[in-house]
Amino acid sequence: ARAALVLPAAALLVSDLPGGPAAGSPVILAWDTVLPGFLLPLAPPVVMASLGLLLAALFKESPVSDLTPVPPARNGEADYSSGVAVCGAVRTPGGAAVPRAVLTLVDAAGRQCGRAASGDDGRFALSGPAPGGYMLIASATGHRPRAVGVTVREATAELEVLLGGPGRLRGRVRTPEGDPVPDAVVTMTDPQGDVVATARSAADGGYRLEGLVAGDYTLAAGAPGRRPGALPVTVVNGDQPPQDIELTGGAVLRGAVRNDAGRPVADARVTLTDNHGEVAGTVLTCEKGQFAFTALAPGEYTVVAAGYPPVATGLQLSGGEHSERDLRLGHDSATT
Template identity: 50%
Template structure:
């Protein structure tokens, strides 16, 4: 609120150096620092600060703010310009904004479809940023004689660029964060875009009001009192005398397009930021969405004519496909009989089609393999008619995620191990400085993921690896807390052989130890919570003895801890 008021009032209602503006600026800084401090200590923060360690989250937030500035700045004041200069009614000015909205929708749909097919998204914010710069630059050339067709096309260009960027930003954020943070990260990204839009509209209005006042002061006849810019409406202007009306219209032509030109460097900044956006492979955040095993295809009689030729004999033909139905290019196919002898061999074409021939009727096994995919063997029964048989190849899966402590902090150099249903180790890795790990070339199926690190309790959980895509699974390690100290006497010297007992919140003894010559004690691998530390010396020792009169009696006393 303070930031929006500064950009709205600065230079118009109050001078930039006034106490009000300076106070609002200080308020914006102080409240931001207080928000960060509260979020750092809150058990359930609104925006977890760990999100800001993700460069993709930061870059998309900045790009979203830039897009918000451009979109809200243009959409807020362009209808007023159309009413004032072009003579459009309020309804017509809204309809004349449809090209921009259609461009946004069209750009979002096109980018979404292309991302679905290719799995790549980084290029679209770059292309969209460049298109947005061109569209805003074209709008800065608006004049009184510009036709509706021209500025409608310019709006469509700007809208297409914004549409190519906006939907991709949300996708990039959701693809980067862990599943528990999906809602928070998405809302935060939208919030940054709205903040940018609010600030952009406020700054746009301030600059426009200043330029309009200057232009009116030059174009209006001498002695005409200037009304406040915010009180000028299209209806009021068009009801004026022709000389005054033309002066107001020309003042709008002088002021508004120049403000669009000011937004061009802002969009250039967004384009530069888009180059810093990292691209991660698209992942699935649904642990339940395990890939089902590929069904064994069924043979069909009377198939259509194959697209590739085959030798004499009974033909076996079909298509090698991915699980999503797309063809696998260049797959190697081998046909063997029940004795294991090879009876046919070939490869698939660019469309995934293949054609083999068998010497006669009988039972055979078709083996299909391709680079980066898991091989597949399919039984096929051949009679006296051609057989159409499609084969589904699952690509090698990939498992990635982070090893985190209970407070969400990453655990570096943790050992991560993946075992199959038989308990055999399939893959292993160690986490990096940010706690991340990646396991590649995995066969789709059910596994057990285990992780361990010094001072942490090992943890394990089931995970389903999907074929031909990346599955993301974070794992949390408990424990890791260390409690240590020194038992000292009143004069500060360490106390040797002191008994130190650690009690939990319920009063149960967790551990007991005895200090050494340095008086130090240390408890490791503790869960977070409340504890009580008790330090004690030797318990008292009593003995009964008889002292004779005039004699000398000696008796040694032995102190020690009871085991």
């Protein structure tokens, strides 16, 4: 088709040139004869090709991604632009805050729909999930990770996540003589003074603390009628040798304060001091003039009663002993 159009144009140009063949010459007549026979067979293919190009240009379709863009995958995350907040705190079983814990909220399809970190006070906040069921995964350095189920409703969800460590500590609470101390409260505190674990001793004095993070702690125990005891301990990951703690004391001192006539003296101040001059306790007598000191360690003491001219008396206590000592207060007749 292109050749058919060019050849007549060339013939016209030749005819227009000076000295070129005149109109009606054999050359021009030949082209007049040849061109119709040459172009007619080529016309249908040319027309069809032109129509095809025109239709293709008019009805060309855009790619599917141009009409319905698909967001790129974000590691399986679900995008929630609005919803209900999930708040709470990450703590140890003993109640101490766990800072810098990482919390991930996963929906029923396993897609991440929220992530946050706890602050220095253990608090965290996740926003955006729609109401429904989720799984909250919490982890922190030195602690065992934990996953909990969360049901998000129309109101803000508040929950507490407990993270323990792999360390364990066990032992017995006993007297210096080796006797067990049952029902003693065993408490462990960290260097900041926060309680990280607590337990009660069994009938044989045994106790067990679980979920401890490796580090240095203070182990303390107390029981009614005994002086509390404390000692430093170091916790390692896993089991470690038993750690016993001794509770001394258990001595009880009771008595009454009376005047010279034998009548009880109420509201008299009674002070107990040890052999180093340290005050072991101070109480006021009741309406019957009675007083009592409990959980005393074995040793020598001095009892001082005031309200009248002071009266003091010395005594010796043994472990577990229950002793009584009455004091008589009176006025000096020379001063009354």
